[in-house]
Amino acid sequence: MIPRLLALSVLAVGLTAAGAEWGRNPQQNKGQPPQASPQQVTINGTIERVAPSEIQVTTTRGRRQRPGPTWLVTPQANAKLVVTGTAKADYLRPHMLIQFRAELDDKNKAKEEVSELSVMTTSRDNPLGIFADQGGIRPPADPGVGAGRVKPDAQAEKDLAPLDRAAPKTARIVGKIATLKDKHVAVQIGSKTVEFDLADDPVINYSLSDPKLVATGSKVVVKGMGVRGRPNRCQADTITVTRLDVLEGKKKPANPGSAADKADGKTAAGKDPEKPGE
Numbered sequence: 001m002i003p004r005l006l007a008l009s010v011l012a013v014g015l016t017a018a019g020a021e022w023g024r025n026p027q028q029n030k031g032q033p034p035q036a037s038p039q040q041v042t043i044n045g046t047i048e049r050v051a052p053s054e055i056q057v058t059t060t061r062g063r064r065q066r067p068g069p070t071w072l073v074t075p076q077a078n079a080k081l082v083v084t085g086t087a088k089a090d091y092l093r094p095h096m097l098i099q100f101r102a103e104l105d106d107k108n109k110a111k112e113e114v115s116e117l118s119v120m121t122t123s124r125d126n127p128l129g130i131f132a133d134q135g136g137i138r139p140p141a142d143p144g145v146g147a148g149r150v151k152p153d154a155q156a157e158k159d160l161a162p163l164d165r166a167a168p169k170t171a172r173i174v175g176k177i178a179t180l181k182d183k184h185v186a187v188q189i190g191s192k193t194v195e196f197d198l199a200d201d202p203v204i205n206y207s208l209s210d211p212k213l214v215a216t217g218s219k220v221v222v223k224g225m226g227v228r229g230r231p232n233r234c235q236a237d238t239i240t241v242t243r244l245d246v247l248e249g250k251k252k253p254a255n256p257g258s259a260a261d262k263a264d265g266k267t268a269a270g271k272d273p274e275k276p277g278e
Contacts, residue, residue: 041234043071043222047241050214055239057220069232073222076235083213083241087119087204090249092180097122098187099174101133102196110196113183119206126174128189133170206247218243 048070049056059068075081092098100117102110108130120126173194175187183198224236 038225038228041222041224041226043073043220043234045071045220045222047214047216047218047220050216055214055220057222071222071232071234073224073234073236073239075239076224076237079224079236080238081209081211081214081241082207082239083210083218083243084205084207085213085243085245085247087206087247088249089183089198089202089204091204091247092119092177092185093249094177094180096177097126097174098177099126099172100196101170101172102194103170104130104173104194108192108194110194113199114185114196114202115199116203117205119204119208121207121209128174128176130189130192130194131172131174133172213243213247214239214241215243215245217245 043057043059045057045059045068047055048058054072054074057071057073059071060066061068096119098117098119100114102114103112105111173187173189175189175194177185178188178193179186185196185198187194187196219242221238221240222234222236223238224234227233227235
């Protein structure tokens, strides 16, 4: 009888031990802690490197701004990108969507030069139109939300009352640049055209979703999920970049062999052409 009870006790102990092992991660048997689930992360830092599929972000910590961890950030397929900054007047190009404030005459021409405007991405929250000014330029909506649509939704219609043409005051204009010559700009808004002259050294802000504008040295805020088993890696839902430099237009290359040089009989290098036999 005693041997039988002893055997049953040993069997019970064995089942208890097996139950404790059931479902345990094999890595735990090697003395490693269990892996935590991916967590939501927010990263504030500076872009150190830009690659086609990821960016490298350096961070700092503490009041003394000591070096913090370096993150590798991979945008998800539907990630929202916003790049903001300032630009010079020669950055403006036809087909860009802009908004500005101006007092218009009966021919839709601005009575004064425009000293401030914003370049932004087309979206349903940035509908084209001439709207009654409600004090200041309205901040552009975040790019990427309904991109490509210009028809205002119900809320936009409610917030942005069309300009009362019976008593024209300063208006907020949103339209696409049709022509740009020197300081004179023509903006297309449906079937209407608004014209204005740029002031000297205008303030030009932009809020765009163009990945080509992401540059090293820019400040960045990233929101997304950490990657399981890969420390300091993030799959980003939102990337907000603030460029610290001022964007300029592309410089046209010098035209070799100008008409004046040809008239003087000079080559493109500015030298007298060699005569045969010399």
